Amino acid sequence: MTATGTPRRAGSVRAVHFDGSVLRAVDQTLLPWEKIELSLHDAEEVAAAIRRLAIRGAPLIGVAAGFGVALELRRERTLPALDRACAVLCEARPTAVNLRHAVERVRAAALSVPQGEMQAAALQEAREIEAEEVAASAAMAANGAQLLSGVAAVLTHCNAGALAAPGRGTALAVIAELADRGSLAKVLVTETRPLLQGARLTAYELSALAIAHQLVIDSAAPALIAAGEVQAVVVGCDRVAANGDVANKVGTYSLALAANAAGIPFVVVGPTSTIDPDCPDGGQIEIEERGADEVRSAAGHPTAPVGTDCRNPAFDVTPSHLITALVTERGVARPVDRASVAALCSKR
């Protein structure tokens, strides 16, 4: 392994890019089997892609939503169009806060200029959000790799890579940086039922990055953590409450319990755009409950008797006391509590 100044491994996939008139997005529901690029022309099309998880990952849906507002204003430079775009995008997924943050920023930018310049201002703000997230990814990678310096094996959940956030992602950016620095020998990847983002997307990204990895079913992870197979658990996040409680892909909480019981670090990585200072604690985070068919099937095929009733929360909340550190682009909160999260929010 090399340890050059520039990262040896770039993110293998550019999940979304705006080409001037359309937002192009890899349809993540089809990876790793098909690499189809969607062309999205307005806010509703962007919102639909976010709802069905063709575009996913808290920072990435924020960036996509920003471009969605700009796209809508390209069709119609009016206040009703702006309001309509913001509403449909904010409602696409309730748990991640980046979506709302990005939409509000682009809306404010559009409203700060004369009506004729709205679209240009919105687009510029969307591009700025994207550039900030790319820079944040690099800074999180450096901060996280410093925190976990020398670690040889980690476990990650879901997908928090280039497919979830601009640049090299969040948790996976830290993991890639650890690999670049030469200490990392192995990554355990949870498959992340029901939609298999770990099996489909993280395994795909780690393979492209040439980082050794092993896939495990979600419920095997706690026992492998207990057996000492990894020295840290590193995950992304969809929303961080003011007290440091974290909403992330369902299953995160059980990994935090296991890491805690094993006495290894449980590290959450996310840009400060993921922090919601208006949300006092995890109990106030709305947890999206998705359709039963996701549970009653896997990879598109039935897993249970027809008509079986299901529960399908898409996220869970990990209380801050189980989180060793929160790694952001502005620095690391450790311990994770109301004071350390507030300090990150006020830092520039």
Add this chain to the structure above:
Amino acid sequence: MTATGTPRRAGSVRAVHFDGSVLRAVDQTLLPWEKIELSLHDAEEVAAAIRRLAIRGAPLIGVAAGFGVALELRRERTLPALDRACAVLCEARPTAVNLRHAVERVRAAALSVPQGEMQAAALQEAREIEAEEVAASAAMAANGAQLLSGVAAVLTHCNAGALAAPGRGTALAVIAELADRGSLAKVLVTETRPLLQGARLTAYELSALAIAHQLVIDSAAPALIAAGEVQAVVVGCDRVAANGDVANKVGTYSLALAANAAGIPFVVVGPTSTIDPDCPDGGQIEIEERGADEVRSAAGHPTAPVGTDCRNPAFDVTPSHLITALVTERGVARPVDRASVAALCSKR
């Protein structure tokens, strides 16, 4: 719901039965979509069915293995045939101890009589083991239902019903008895990746028993436990060590952590044939690691990039300090420790 003296709900499926010359077994790998009965004629055929999980569940594989020894002696009444049958059956799956217990009992019975009577003695012992497990299931149901009297919602993992143990099973026998007694309103069922015994088998059994249930992905269970959705977790077991540590289907450990964090009972149900007094603690239990294809696919369809490396432990160990009670046919160990487990073993 009724509360009559005899259980209103019988186990809907007879997983194995010996008809005099063949062991007939429902192929559990095909449920709930196809109900195919296998005809098994010798020890190797029984062992093969156990290895590929057509017959599964610690008590049930013990019973099937007992009949497997008798079948082999039906073909050839010799000591080499007896040794061969015992070896191939004991090696079929390493973690559950019932298999070894049953094979040893049937072997001892065969060796205690003249060679001409070996087969009859073996068959009689196998039938006795089956009858004992049926009686044990009923006793566990009564003991568990008394322990959990009044509970309205429980969560269970994998399948510990009539498809896993003669009679009404172990954990599911307790659940069915709670339903019979009228308190139980809901069962949360974990799908139990990789082979989906919860989604396929437990949902199927609960549906046949007309007990309301909801299916969840494995990693959602800890958050639903934390949210107070159930008042107890009830699971089966594959081996209990002398100190009370329990090996059970992988994923059990994370449920015990979550139940502990939530302050609700974590109850393990199993016949005393599952206790291995020669195994001092969970660290000494051999954990079967199965093939990667189980992880790289779900319901027979690929879930990850071709060739992805996998880990696939089939069981995990839950330390006794996380277990509220061990329910057996002889009574309940509570707390679960070396003394209480030893007391159950010596009880008659």
